[in-house]
Amino acid sequence: MATINEHFLKLPANYLFSEIRKRVRDFRTNHPEAHIISLGIGDVTQPLAPAVVAAMKRAVEEMSKQETFHGYGPWEGYNFLREAIIKRDFNPRGVELDLDEVFISDGSKCDLANLQEVFGPDNVVAVADPVFPVYVDTNVMAGRTGERRENGQYEGIIYMPCTPGNDFTPELPGTHADLVYLCYPNNPTGAVATKEALETWINHAREHRSIILFDAAYAAYIADPAIPQSIYEIEGAKEVAVEFRSFSKSAGFTGIRCAYTVVPKDLQAYHGDGSPVAVNPLWFRRQSTKFNSVSYITQRGAAAALGNEGWKQCQQTIATYMRSADRLCKAFTNLGYTVYGGTDAPYIWMETPDGQSSWDFFHWLLDKAHVVCTPGSGFGAAGEGFVRLSAFATPANVDGVLERIEELAR
Amino acid sequence: MATINEHFLKLPANYLFSEIRKRVRDFRTNHPEAHIISLGIGDVTQPLAPAVVAAMKRAVEEMSKQETFHGYGPWEGYNFLREAIIKRDFNPRGVELDLDEVFISDGSKCDLANLQEVFGPDNVVAVADPVFPVYVDTNVMAGRTGERRENGQYEGIIYMPCTPGNDFTPELPGTHADLVYLCYPNNPTGAVATKEALETWINHAREHRSIILFDAAYAAYIADPAIPQSIYEIEGAKEVAVEFRSFSKSAGFTGIRCAYTVVPKDLQAYHGDGSPVAVNPLWFRRQSTKFNSVSYITQRGAAAALGNEGWKQCQQTIATYMRSADRLCKAFTNLGYTVYGGTDAPYIWMETPDGQSSWDFFHWLLDKAHVVCTPGSGFGAAGEGFVRLSAFATPANVDGVLERIEELAR
Structure with missing residues (x-):
């Protein structure tokens, strides 16, 4: 049965x-x-931007001829796109990344939903409240919570209220959390996090050996130059944080589907006995087994969105x-x-x-x-x-x- | 930690x-x-076929103008594509389907990997041997198996050998199986299943209240008109079978990414106490939460591949x-x-x-x-x-x- x-x-x-x-x-x-x-x-x-449209039309044309046809791409995405991402989104902010720390995907929602699969069932999840529902719902599906309460919250999840009273900046979780979802610029409150606030989070994660799942899908909307666009602008973040970025809002790709996730090679999770395990190869194994990358045409469009x-x-x-x-x-x-x-x-x-x-x-x-x-x-x-x-x-x-x-x- | x-x-x-x-x-x-x-x-x-190339170029052009721009599409895919699928792939074989039984996705590999999530951890999985590795690997990740043996098999999985001796037609699993993966035309052996063979499987599944995950990614390659292209050509299959189809091999979409999965509304799984639960809404919940459909441009291309x-x-x-x-x-x-x-x-x-x-x-x-x-x-x-x-x-x-x-x- x-x-x-x-x-x-x-x-x-x-x-x-x-x-x-x-x-x-x-x-x-x-x-x-x-x-x-x-x-x-x-x-x-x-x-879509005219440069993106032109790149995608060229890519469709390539797919129409045997000599320039593209079949399966690399599971982790084409290097032309990964290079463009590092050069445009990270290097100008003083962040260096290796190509194989950047994984192309069909959406930040998907990556945020799927990444929890590489973690064990007993991790305690902390989220801001209010929060983008996908963080919680996918952990409910994976069995990391108890029942739903009348107010819509789930037993076993740590909720960190964000209200006008605390300036929409959640306090560090009082109970110990293993996986902490943060979103800046925030969906839904529109709040941003200062460098100091993010430093507090990174230090907390390093101390508790927890992992921060940093949703930066709206990074392109930060106007204030003092506000970090990437979590990796904070020292030590590569050891404790995954960052999710998307072309949905930065390049109008909600109907095109392209995003990327940074899983640094220094990022560690742990066996039950406390010995460390690198997360990057686990995510590669997950993606190469359960996913097959994104349309070549889409990746050409995304790369064009990062061109001058x-x-x-x-x-x-x-x-x-x-x-x-x-x-x-x-x-x-x-x-x-x-x-x-x-x-x-x-x-x-x-x-x-x-x-x-x-x-x-x-x-x-x-x-x-x-x-x-x-x-x-x-x-x-x-x-x-x-x-x-x-x-x-x-x-x-x-x-x-x-x-x-x-x-x-x- | x-x-x-x-x-x-x-x-x-x-x-x-x-x-x-x-x-x-x-x-x-x-x-x-x-x-x-x-x-x-x-x-x-x-x-790609010229008609597909033309349709995709038109779709890119649509995305370049505000009046015809497409943002998020329906999670389950556009109706224009679902209608084209039913009309081309099923009606000519005598199979009727409702639109909301067809879910568009970015690959059969992904759907085959993800569908197991809606089932409980204790289901016993049966696969042919040899088998496309994704069926097994994703169940290993989900914890439905024991350790890997030296011969590459996993404890707890039922392997059904396919050899020249049995004409590559697996026998019904002797031990009781809950989720049975079948692939016809078969990857890797190239074997096909007769109508009688499939009837035996459907009857077995109905008797045991098991579910057949039918991978028909290569259906377009069946030359013999007597061989079923869809599992739903077998009476009663809608109650016990999910079917996976892909544009990868039928339309050259390996680098474009489009597929679909049929989850009939009659398909039932069970609570622990034996009471039935419809699978279709569970899959919709999974897809709408963890996935965000496929590029509009891709879906236009796929629909064109089904046009005359x-x-x-x-x-x-x-x-x-x-x-x-x-x-x-x-x-x-x-x-x-x-x-x-x-x-x-x-x-x-x-x-x-x-x-x-x-x-x-x-x-x-x-x-x-x-x-x-x-x-x-x-x-x-x-x-x-x-x-x-x-x-x-x-x-x-x-x-x-x-x-x-x-x-x-x-």
Whole structure:
């Protein structure tokens, strides 16, 4: 008799964003005339950079001729892309990496979901609250938690609240944690971490021999030059941290799928008896067995996004989104709302008015303004009473949102 | 202290094909002048079909304009592709499927590796021997096996030998199995399964409430019209079987990455107490949480490969490979070798001469003819004394192989 993985049943049936999609679909059925604008799921709207488009067309053309056709690529990604990544994203920040420390993949979500597989079942996981749901859900599936509580939290996970009270900077976990997920710039709060804050985390991890899973998918949105873009700007980080980066938001690749994960060769986990094991070869074994890399065409596009021309074009797109973030922040602030984030991240974390619940405000905004946001409670118990607004809408749709909310306030 | 998943250490350090790659690289270092021809890894060499190239270029163009840009696609894949799949691959064989039974992915290897996650740790796994290594390795990682024995087999796995003695048709597992991996057309032996053989498997699974994981990645190579292309041509299969299909070999997508998996809504697994659970929603939950679908450009290309024009072009490419298979079979047979497969599959399973070990023959062939094959022992204990030859080489390279082996025999 084939039995199921019972841990799956601890999860609510729907992933947060499929739940939102369902509720929006229901609304659309009842209001077919409504022009709905989404500030919900963090999905980009601006077209690919011209340099990326040109590179991908060339790559498609290569695939059309036997002499230049590419079959299976290296499991870990093409060196042309890994080199471009190190040169563009790390060397300018004073970070040196070897090629075989960079693993190309089809998404940071996937890598963040899959990396936990190389760790044992008894590791204690710590996450910020609110948090991107994938960190927790994948550890639930893997059996690293107990049951789900009424507030949506799981037994056995350490939640580190991030609130206006602590400036959205979680305190070090009081209970001992083995795997610590950090996300900066933060999704959903839009907060960033100073060099000093990250140093505290690295020192804590070295002391406790824990590992930091550092989600830097939004690094390209950091405007403040004093804020680290990579965890490896912190001394000693290579021994205790994995970093996740994505082309989804930096180059508009949400529908193209390309990301990368840095697993330094110095990074160590441990046997039960405390003797060290390098994580890099375990991840290579996982990826070469369960994954088969990313389309050659996609990798050519990603490399072009890191080239001089493509990079400049992507920076312009990022500036467009950040202008939208600024406009949304100002408009909601003027209307009396309290907002956070939106300066070094494409997300705005907004308090709901009058103590409304996140889902109540979600429905109110959808009903009154036909605008979709993401309920903060979907990101964790400490997100209750907040919503996340994404700045990735088109400028025209941001105009629409501003008109509607100003109209509503009259 | 972050501890590792100790099950990973049961695996040898290298996946079979990375081991071959390493040995070929060593040979190349010592023989820089050698022109090496690979009949090893099953990688296609013919360019993409013109209809696919055109569709992908159009899709890249769409991504270059805001009005036609595509961000995140549906987790389960675009309906235009799922519809094309059902219409081309199933309806003509008398099989009806609902759209939400078809899940698009970036590779059958990935799906075959990942699907086991929705099942409990105590399921007993049965595989053919020889077998595509991913089925076993991923269950080792998940802790469903004991230690590795000297012959490469793992404690706790049921191995079903496939030999010339049983016509490469495994007998039903004597011990009770919960998850049974079957692959037809078979990688590596090139064998196919008759309708009667598959009926026996389906009846056995229904009786034992086990689940068949049916890898049909090479279905497009079946020439004999009496051989089922889909497991769902067998009555009752929807209750007990998942089917994996790929564009890798049918449309030359090894470097593009697109596949799909059919999880029927009637398919059931069980709680420990024997009550049934539908597998389809569990797989949707897994995919929507840990995966983010496939490039829009890739999905447009895959749909074009199923369109009338693209499909005809792909059939011509398949015919090219099958002519190579036929030529290789005849040439080696003429030289006194015993070969199997190669008529309804792109693989030839060849006995090594004079009882040589698989790796000895691998090195002999590389050394003498500069030709790479895949050692049969890499696919399992019952593969010892065989090698797999792939018919995916270019016709010019097949010419080269034939010249060299005929020269050697003189």
